[in-house]
Amino acid sequence: MDKLFQALASAPRREILDIVRDAPGCSVTHVCRYFDVSRIAVMKHLAVLEEARLLVSEKQGRTRRLYFNATPIQMIYERWTTEFSAMWAGRLTEFKRRVEGDKT
Amino acid sequence: MDKLFQALASAPRREILDIVRDAPGCSVTHVCRYFDVSRIAVMKHLAVLEEARLLVSEKQGRTRRLYFNATPIQMIYERWTTEFSAMWAGRLTEFKRRVEGDKT
DNA sequence: TCAATAGGTAACCTATTAGTTACCTATGAA
DNA sequence: TTCATAGGTAACTAATAGGTTACCTATTGA
Secondary structure (H helix, E strand, O other), X not given: OHHHHHHHXXXXXXXXXXXXXXXXXXXXXXXXXXXXXXXXHHHHHHHHHHHOOOEEEEEEOOEEEEEEOOHHHHHHXXXXXXXXHHHHHHHHHXXXXXXXXXXX | OHHHHHHHOOHHHHHHHHHHXXXXXXXXXXXXXXXXXXXXXXXXXXXXXXXXXXXXEEEEOOEEEEEEOOHHHHHHHHHXXXXXXXXXXXXXXXXXXXXXXXXX
16 A cells, blocks of 8 residues: 555656556557656656556567556545545544534 | 655554544644654654645644644545546547557 | 643654666567 | 667665654643
């Protein structure tokens, strides 16, 4: 979970996700065209995204094909809605407690 | 957005959110009881969470009262579902393209 | 009033992150 | 076959994150 949020906590990396999502099977070089930093820097971002399972890749000849993987996002999405519900449940409990005049 | 994801990319910080959500208006010291690290370390986590607007605080006497703020989470939630839809839309487009025999 | 309590600031240390350059490997096309 | 291309590895640097201790300020209650 840490790695997932960590991977998403970077605008360039979120941009890479958009790029790969919109060009499934694209190469590393393709992604590099969108950035001013070195290829190595981009590859490090790719590694972070792959560790978070947000990208998967397969080697085809001398090029590495990149694919976006929505699964961890689905996980976050589901976990998130649950957490979100719990948060509001917590707030409602607090509200109820206050309304009923309980002491803090 | 970076600060928000960054703030969430740490298990202790997510735990702090849970603690404050479940004890609205609690003190810094209260939060510290749940962790083995120094109070200063906890306060730094609190600062990160406040920068991400996930916590708000008010000073009352010599104690600082902490409150969970769901607003940024709602923002993520909404942005996220949108992004999520877009991702699936992207995948569907790709699928359609393949089915229709278009070239890569 | 004065000591205990709650919190804040400063200075420092270490590990991680994000970038760089230099160099290496493997594939594919002329 | 050989050279341009796509990618990978290593070693280094600068900035940031996350922790520490020491010390300071302000409130509150006995």
